[in-house]
Amino acid sequence: MSKKILITGGAGFIGSHLVDFLIEKGHDIIVFDNLEEQVHGKIGKPPEYLNKNIKFLKGNLANYENLYSAVKDVEIIFHLAAAVGVGQSMYQIAKYIEYNTMGTANLLDILVNKEHNVKKLIVGSSMSIYGEGKYKCESCGYMYPKLREIKDLKSGFWEFKCKNCGKQLTSLPTDEEKSLDSTSIYAMSKKHQEKMSLLIGETYGIDTTALRLFNVYGSRQALSNPYTGVCAIFCSNLLCGNPPLIFEDGLQSRDFVNVKDICQSLFLSMEKSQAKGEIFNVGTGEPITIKSIAEILTQKINPEIKPIITNKFRAGDIRHCVSDITKIKQKLGYKPKISFEDGIEELIQWVKTQVGKVEDKSKKALEELKNKGLV
Ligand SMILES: NC(=O)c1ccc[n+]([C@@H]2O[C@H](COP(=O)([O-])OP(=O)(O)OC[C@H]3O[C@@H](n4cnc5c(N)ncnc54)[C@H](O)[C@@H]3O)[C@@H](O)[C@H]2O)c1
Ligand SMILES: [Zn+2]
Incomplete structure (x- = not known):
């Protein structure tokens, strides 16, 4: 049966893929998104890739009344809107807390105090809240x-x-029982989102699920946003003829999960009653080093270039964190379906369509970190 669903941050990378996934299943979608300039550029219009069969509401989580107009008539909420730059959060502290912590507080305040039909809330949390694995x-x-x-x-x-x-x-x-040792303001704000949502959900009988997403990659990740997504940053370096800059020795590892598998996990959380009140890791369970990501992307996009291993380090960076996905496999039947090879191939095909549309802002972003003493 068709359901009325709100996706906050639905114009973004993960949100827009979830929109397509849920439209395909016949659901009615509202997207609430402020079209953050850092992600979408100056155009102020929903991105071209965003499915046209939705209702789009432009607004900021920080604006209570705007947010309420989006929440009023829906049954299910996927809460994905957030400011997403880890390093940037260490100097734009007030903004990250305003968007992520206070924005979520507004959403929860609405769910407690205003009239609505919301039965289910699914929050896009993050592996960053673990700190080291x-x-x-x-x-x-x-x-x-x-x-x-x-x-x-x-x-x-x-x-x-x-x-x-x-x-x-x-x-x-790393499994879900690991203590949370956030090493950035971003991570702290994601922890706030997750903890506040689960608490209010349990207290007021709203089924709530938090998914701790690992390193998501795929098409539509903002290539001109230099603050997030190492795959996207390397792609934008390469498209602009610049070498990817690798911190440390490049052998730090992460868990790269395709955005389609993230959609699968979000959908299972909506469908399965076993998801109620739970926290799940979402990844592949397989480590990949940053150096090998840089090499694969360079080989496929611009083989003339050689990635640079800087042997420099950033404040708060962790060495290794890979998901243990036993819990989501057992409780929800999640299984990653997109192999890394296939996922990267699809990413590359999309990246090639972005030639000439991308500005590499990563040097400027690095300068900012250096100026603040964070590199
Ligand atoms: N991409 C990843 O690897 C990853 C990993 C872990 C968790 N997450 C989480 O998944 C969610 C989606 O991330 P993404 O990678 O799609 O990022 P994204 O930047 O592509 O999408 C976020 C969207 O939210 C919107 N937004 C930001 N602040 C807003 C506000 N205050 N009000 C309304 N809209 C706002 C932006 O305009 C954007 O369209 C985020 O909550 C992020 O923390 C992402
Ligand atoms: Zn020992």
């Missing part, structure tokens, strides 16, 4: 280290050593 020392067992020490990083020692015996730690998939 889970590790193991072969002699001493599991370890959950905090950030690495500056003196190690300065001497080019990038991995973790066991605090007891000094052996190098091995990275393991």
Whole structure:
């Protein structure tokens, strides 16, 4: 049966793919999005790629009345709108808290105090809230280290050593039980979104689910936004003839999950009663190093260029974090379907259609971080 669904941030990368997915299933979609300039440029109109069979409401989460006009008549909300730059959040603190924390507070305040039909809320949370992932020392067992020490990083020692015996730690998939050690204002604001939503959902009987998304990649990720999405940043470097800049030695690893698999997880959270009140990791469970991402993209987009390994580091960067997806597999039947090879191929096809439309702003973004002492 067709349902009335609101997607906040539905004009963005993940949101717009979810729109297509849900329209295909026959649902009625409202998108609420402020068309943030950093993501969408100056045009002020919904992006070309956004499905036309929706109702579009332009508005900011920070504006209570605007947001209420979007919430009033829907049954289900996917809350995906957020400011998404990790490094940027370390100097635009008030903005990140206003959009992500206060924006979500507005949404929840509406759900508690205003008339509506909302039965279900699904929040796009983030792996960033874990900080470092889970590790193991072969002699001493599991370890959950905090950030690495500056003196190690300065001497080019990038991995973790066991605090007891000094052996190098091995990275393991991180499960939902790991403590949350956010290392940026962005991550803190995502934690606020998740925790506040689950609390209010439970208190007021609104089915609420939080999905901790790992590193999402795919078409439509804003190539001109230099603050987020390493795949998109490398693609925009390469399209503009610039080498991708790799921090540390490039052997730090992440879990790259295709946006279509994210849509699958969001849809399962809406459909399955087992999702109620739960938190799930969404990734592939497979590590990929940043260096290999840079090499694959360079090879496919601009093989004349060589990525640069800078051996520099950024404040708050973690070394390894890969998802343990046992819980979402068992409870919701999620299974990543898009192989990395196929996903990257599709990304490249899309990136090639963006030639001439992209400005590489990553140098300026790096300068900003340097000026603040964050690199
Ligand atoms: N892309 C990833 O790898 C990733 C990983 C983990 C979590 N997430 C989360 O997924 C969600 C979607 O991210 P994305 O990658 O699609 O980013 P995106 O920037 O492409 O999309 C976010 C959308 O939200 C809109 N927006 C931002 N602030 C707003 C506000 N105050 N009011 C209304 N609209 C606003 C933007 O205009 C944009 O269209 C975010 O909540 C993000 O934190 C993304
Ligand atoms: Zn040890």
